[in-house]
Every structure is written in structure tokens, then in C-alpha cells.
Amino acid sequence: MTTADIGLIGLAVMGSNLALNIAEKGYTIAVHNRTASKIDDFVVTAKEQGLEGKVVPEADLAKFIQTVKRPRSIIIMVKAGQPVDDMIEQLLPHLEAGDAILECGNSLYTDTNRRFAYLQPKGIGYLGIGVSGGEEGARHGPSIMVGGAEQQWKNAQPILEAISAKFNGEPCCAYLGEGGAGHFVKTIHNGIEYGDMQMIAEVYGVMRDGLGMNPVAASEVFKEWNKGPLNSYLIEITGHVLAAVEPKTGKPLVELILDKAGQKGTGVWSAIAAQMLGVPATAIEGAVAARSISSRKEERVAAEAVYGKRTGGKSSVSLVDLEKALLAGKIVSYAQGFAVMAKASEENGWNLPLATIAKIWRAGCIIRSRFLDQMSAAYAKGGATNLLMVPDFVTIMKDAHKSLRTTVAAAAIDEFPLICLSASLAYFDSYRQALGTANLTQGQRDFFGAHGFILIDREGEQHGKWPSTLGK
Ligand code: 6PG
Numbered sequence: 001m002t003t004a005d006i007g008l009i010g011l012a013v014m015g016s017n018l019a020l021n022i023a024e025k026g027y028t029i030a031v032h033n034r035t036a037s038k039i040d041d042f043v044v045t046a047k048e049q050g051l052e053g054k055v056v057p058e059a060d061l062a063k064f065i066q067t068v069k070r071p072r073s074i075i076i077m078v079k080a081g082q083p084v085d086d087m088i089e090q091l092l093p094h095l096e097a098g099d100a101i102l103e104c105g106n107s108l109y110t111d112t113n114r115r116f117a118y119l120q121p122k123g124i125g126y127l128g129i130g131v132s133g134g135e136e137g138a139r140h141g142p143s144i145m146v147g148g149a150e151q152q153w154k155n156a157q158p159i160l161e162a163i164s165a166k167f168n169g170e171p172c173c174a175y176l177g178e179g180g181a182g183h184f185v186k187t188i189h190n191g192i193e194y195g196d197m198q199m200i201a202e203v204y205g206v207m208r209d210g211l212g213m214n215p216v217a218a219s220e221v222f223k224e225w226n227k228g229p230l231n232s233y234l235i236e237i238t239g240h241v242l243a244a245v246e247p248k249t250g251k252p253l254v255e256l257i258l259d260k261a262g263q264k265g266t267g268v269w270s271a272i273a274a275q276m277l278g279v280p281a282t283a284i285e286g287a288v289a290a291r292s293i294s295s296r297k298e299e300r301v302a303a304e305a306v307y308g309k310r311t312g313g314k315s316s317v318s319l320v321d322l323e324k325a326l327l328a329g330k331i332v333s334y335a336q337g338f339a340v341m342a343k344a345s346e347e348n349g350w351n352l353p354l355a356t357i358a359k360i361w362r363a364g365c366i367i368r369s370r371f372l373d374q375m376s377a378a379y380a381k382g383g384a385t386n387l388l389m390v391p392d393f394v395t396i397m398k399d400a401h402k403s404l405r406t407t408v409a410a411a412a413i414d415e416f417p418l419i420c421l422s423a424s425l426a427y428f429d430s431y432r433q434a435l436g437t438a439n440l441t442q443g444q445r446d447f448f449g450a451h452g453f454i455l456i457d458r459e460g461e462q463h464g465k466w467p468s469t470l471g472k
Pocket of ligand 1: 106131132133134190193262263264265266267365366
């Protein structure tokens with residue numbers, strides 16, 4: 001019996017919440033899971049939420065497929081990597097030309113490119129979809145970044161738009177390009193997420209150790225900042241995290257959490273992609289590195305025993321400077337992330353719509369912010385791809401970079417590690433420096449490897465007449 005508008009496989013947290021979201025929007029959804037008991041649990045939850053009439057549970061994979069209307073859209077929400085390939089192979093014998101697999105995990109975009117190319121000649125559409133917003137987003141409105149088969153996107157578009165977050169009534173969901181375009185954009189979203197989180201953590205470090213602020217006082221500052229240009233989900237939750245109390249001890253929760261950050265891979269992928277594309281993304285790389293350093297707790301403890309605790313006293317930096325430093329660092333980090341996307345778009349022939357990407361990140365996703373509204377408006381005017389050259393942001397940056405400088409300089413003297421903020425500042429200073437120092441690098445390259453250089457006053461590649469260093 002064909003009754004469902006769409007199917008979903010994989011009823012873990014994200015899958016269940018997406019399925020409930022779809023049912024709530026009035027669509028009938030067939031659900032399947034390898035472990036059948038999860039299907040029963042899901043039905044109970046759907047019932048509790050008054051949505052059981054919209055759910056078609058099916059433990060048999062072949063029957064599950066048959067319940068979905070053609071052309072079929074089958075969402076798969078399984079662990080990234082081999083499980084996705086295994087699931088594709090299981091689905092293939094049951095699918096018909098024109099059907100589509102919608103893969104909504106955090107997959108590596110090159111895997112998505114490969115799967116798209118594998119399924120295309122078989123007449124099966126493959127959509128690699130980035131879904132951001134965590135559990136709550138999946139249930140009530142995530143940001144949805146779609147890449148892959150355009151025809152099958154059109155089939156699924158009404159449902160995906162209906163379940164997505166809305167910003168001023170506009171769905172935060174868009175088709176971004178063929179193959180792995182959607183997953184690539186999600187990866188860069190996560191790289192930017194890492195940058196935002198790390199810069200916030202660095203500022204918290206200055207507040208805690210340099211300004212002697214307790215978590216409650218720091219929380220109040222973040223709550224205040226959330227009313228200004230930094231207004232964003234991550235600043236908002238920072239206020240909540242800092243204010244939380246651990247019930248057993250009554251102590252601030254944040255002070256009891258071990259300072260080792262986890263990571264599942266998307267930050268690393270965005271840093272690798274940036275490097276491979278030859279686009280500098282130092283803020284994102286700094287954020288990834290900061291997580292790796294954080295995880296080496298034992299080494300850090302040993303190194304502190306060797307070098308001693310920081311000797312710097314109270315920091316001279318003001319809260320006004322910290323707020324602006326965060327804004328400047330954020331502009332640089334987003335400039336880098338968007339430059340990576342622009343280059344990837346060129347290399348992969350995706351034609352990524354940068355203004356649309358900023359738009360669909362305005363609500364639902366982890367990096368949602370007021371800033372992205374400004375950014376989408378600025379990009380919509382066209383012109384420069386690097387945010388640092390977009391007029392509205394030039395105005396902000398001309399002022400804010402001074403605070404970033406003050407903050408990074410004070411932190412260096414006071415011995416605070418601002419790995420991401422200092423990377424942002426160095427990028428900014430390199431980016432706007434007309435005369436750099438690579439002339440020397442080129443001279444060195446020619447000296448030891450005859451790699452050649454260009455002289456500013458003539459055409460063509462030149463070489464120097466270098467002395468031999470042998471036998472000296
Ligand atoms: C989102 C998030 C999400 C990601 C987590 C964990 O957009 O909803 O990016 O997709 O999985 O943030 O990522 P890490 O474990 O790498 O921090």
C-alpha cells in the first residue's frame with residue numbers, strides 16, 4: 001500500500017526528530033530502522049505527540065520502500081562513512097528510476113560526490129544534505145543545505161522547506177549545487193562554528209584569568225553582548241552555560257567540566273579543504289588546532305610544570321575591546337570560510353550562491369546570528385567575495401580591528417593563548433598588506449632550488465646568480 005509522502009531510515013536522535021518534524025507539518029512519513037525496537041519506541045513518541053496518524057512504521061525494508069509514493073524520497077540518517085555505502089547497497093534493489101536517497105548526516109563531501117556519480121547512471125538521485133541545529137533544530141526547524149540531483153531536490157523541496165527554520169518567513173533551506181555541494185557547505189558551516197566557539201572560549205579565558213571574573217559575571221557580559229552586534233545562538237548559549245550550577249556541589253558547572261574538547265571531524269575536513277584549495281583559513285585552522293591542544297591535557301600539565309604558570313598579572317584589556325575583538329575575529333573567520341566556499345565552487349563547478357548560504361544560516365543552525373543577516377544583505381548587493389572587501393564590513397572592520405589588536409597584544413604580554421583571535425589578526429594584517437615579504441621567500445627558493453622569481457620592473461621569470469655555500 002502506497003501511503004507515505006516520504007520515507008526515513010535511522011531513528012536515532014536526529015532521525016527521530018526529523019521524522020516528527022515532517023509528520024507535524026502534515027506529511028505522512030514511513031519509518032524504518034535496522035533495530036526494530038527503535039521503530040516501536042518511535043511510534044510511542046509519535047503517539048505522545050499526537051502524530052501517530054502521520055507515521056507508517058515498517059520493519060521490513062522492501063515493504064518500507066513500497067509504502068512510499070513515487071518518485072520516492074528516502075531520507076537516510078545513519079552514521080557517516082561505510083554505513084552510508086552499506087545502506088545505499090541495501091536500498092538499490094528496491095528503488096526505481098527517478099527515486100532519490102536523501103543522505104542527511106555529516107558526510108565528507110568527496111564521499112557524497114562519489115555516491116552521486118555512482119547512482120546517477122542508475123537513474124537514482126542522490127542528495128547530500130547538511131542539516132544543522134542539533135536535536136532541537138531537527139525537531140522544530142533546522143537549516144538545510146541541499147546538494148546533489150536537482151530534479152529529485154524539486155520532488156522533495158516542499159517537504160524540506162516546510163520542516164526548515166524560517167527567517168522572516170523565508171525557509172532556511174536551499175539547493176546549492178550538484179554532487180557534494182550541500183555537504184561541503186555544511187562542512188564549512190562547521191569550520192566556522194569551530195571558529196566562533198573557540199574565539200568565545202578565548203575571550204572567556206581572558207575574562208576568567210585576566211579580569212578575575214567568575215562564571216556568573218562572565219555570563220552576564222555574554223547576555224549583554226547578545227543584545228548587540230554579536231547577537232547569536234552561540235553567544236546566547238554561552239550565557240546559559242556559564243550561569244549553570246552543578247546540583248551536587250552547588251559549584252559553577254563550567255568550572256567542573258574537564259577542559260578537553262571533542263571533535264567529530266568536520267572542523268578538520270574544512271581546514272584540509274581550505275589547504276587543498278589554497279585558500280587561507282587560519283581562524284578555522286586555529287580553532288581546530290586549539291581543540292587538539294586542549295585534548296592533550298597530560299602534556300599541558302607537564303609543560304606547565306616545566307615553564308611555570310603564566311606570570312602575567314591582571315589584564316589591561318577592557319570588556320569593550322573584548323566585544324569588538326570578537327566581532328573582528330568573527331568577520332575574518334567568516335571571510336575565510338566564504339572564500340573557501342567561493343574557491344570550492346569554482347573548482348567543482350557548483351556555482352554556490354554565497355548570499356543564499358548566508359541567508360539559510362540566519363535561523364535554525366548553530367551559527368545563526370544577526371551578523372548573518374547583515375552578511376546576506378551585503379553579499380546580495382554582489383561584488384567582492386571576500387567579506388573584508390564588502391563595504392558594510394569594511395566600515396565595521398576599520399574600527400574593530402583596533403580592539404582585536406589591543407586584545408591580542410595584551411594577551412601576548414599577559415601570556416594568554418589566543419590561538420584563533422591572533423590567527424585572525426595576522427590574516428587581516430597580511431591580507432591588507434600591499435607589500436609583503438614573499439620577495440625574500442622567492443629569493444630563497446631560487447637560491448636552493450632554482451625555482452625562479454619575477455622582478456617588479458621586467459617581464460618573465462628570472463634567476464639570481466647565487467654564491468655556492470658548499471665547503472663553507
Ligand atoms: C550542527 C552541528 C553538528 C555537529 C556538532 C558536533 O550544525 O548542528 O555542527 O552537526 O555534529 O556540532 O560537532 P563536533 O563534535 O565536531 O564539535
